[in-house]
Amino acid sequence: MDLKNLKDIMADFENSSVRELKIEDGDFHLYLSKNNQPTTNAQLPTTKPAIQQDNGSQQQVVSDAQIKAPLVGTVYLQSKPQQPPYVKVGSHVHKGDVVCVIEAMKMMTEVKSDVDGVISAVKVDNGELVEYQQPLFTVKEGD
Structure with missing residues (x-):
């Protein structure tokens, strides 16, 4: 396939509603692959920890990430x-621990935790196709 044909395919793909295209010859x-959602730099948005009053003393409440x-x-x-x-669910994770891998174009990418905590939800199934920035796990920070 020559460069002009490749550029034409890429331009047609960009202007179409098709989200993924695979050609093998x-x-x-x-x-x-394209994603029409706006992108952000945040890998791991978290909620702000709440502070509770307990008989005059303050304690930090864990938050979910x-x-x-x-x-x-x-x-x-x-x-x-x-x-x-x-x-x-229930597994303790530390910052940098591998929680899963994502395969794209025959390349495996490790997904690592950015926080310390406990897995409180697994939001995907093994072998599922996931989108960019799709939530995979919920982590209760702390512990």
């Missing part, structure tokens, strides 16, 4: 079939 592989997909792809909750999941 012998050794040539092309995968295009979400771990979101950094890219479009297929999410895998376990390293290999028949292996236990990276995390599940």
Whole structure:
């Protein structure tokens, strides 16, 4: 496929309502994906912790954070079939812990926690196609 044809395909794709396009021709592989949602730099938005009064003393109440997909792809909750999941509800995670991987264009990307806490919800199924910034896990911060 020559450069002009490739540019024409990319322009047509950009101007269409199609969100993903995959072309394979012998050794040539092309995968295009777009997301019409506005993007943000925040990987892990969190709610602000609340402060409670308890008989005159202050204590910090834990808040919930979400771990979101950094890219479009297929999410895998376990390293290999028949292996236990990276995390599940009730699992303690620390900042930097791998919680899942996302496959896009035959490349695996580790998704890591940006907070310390406990997984309170798993919002996707193993092998599910996820969108950019789609919530994958809810983490109760603290602990």
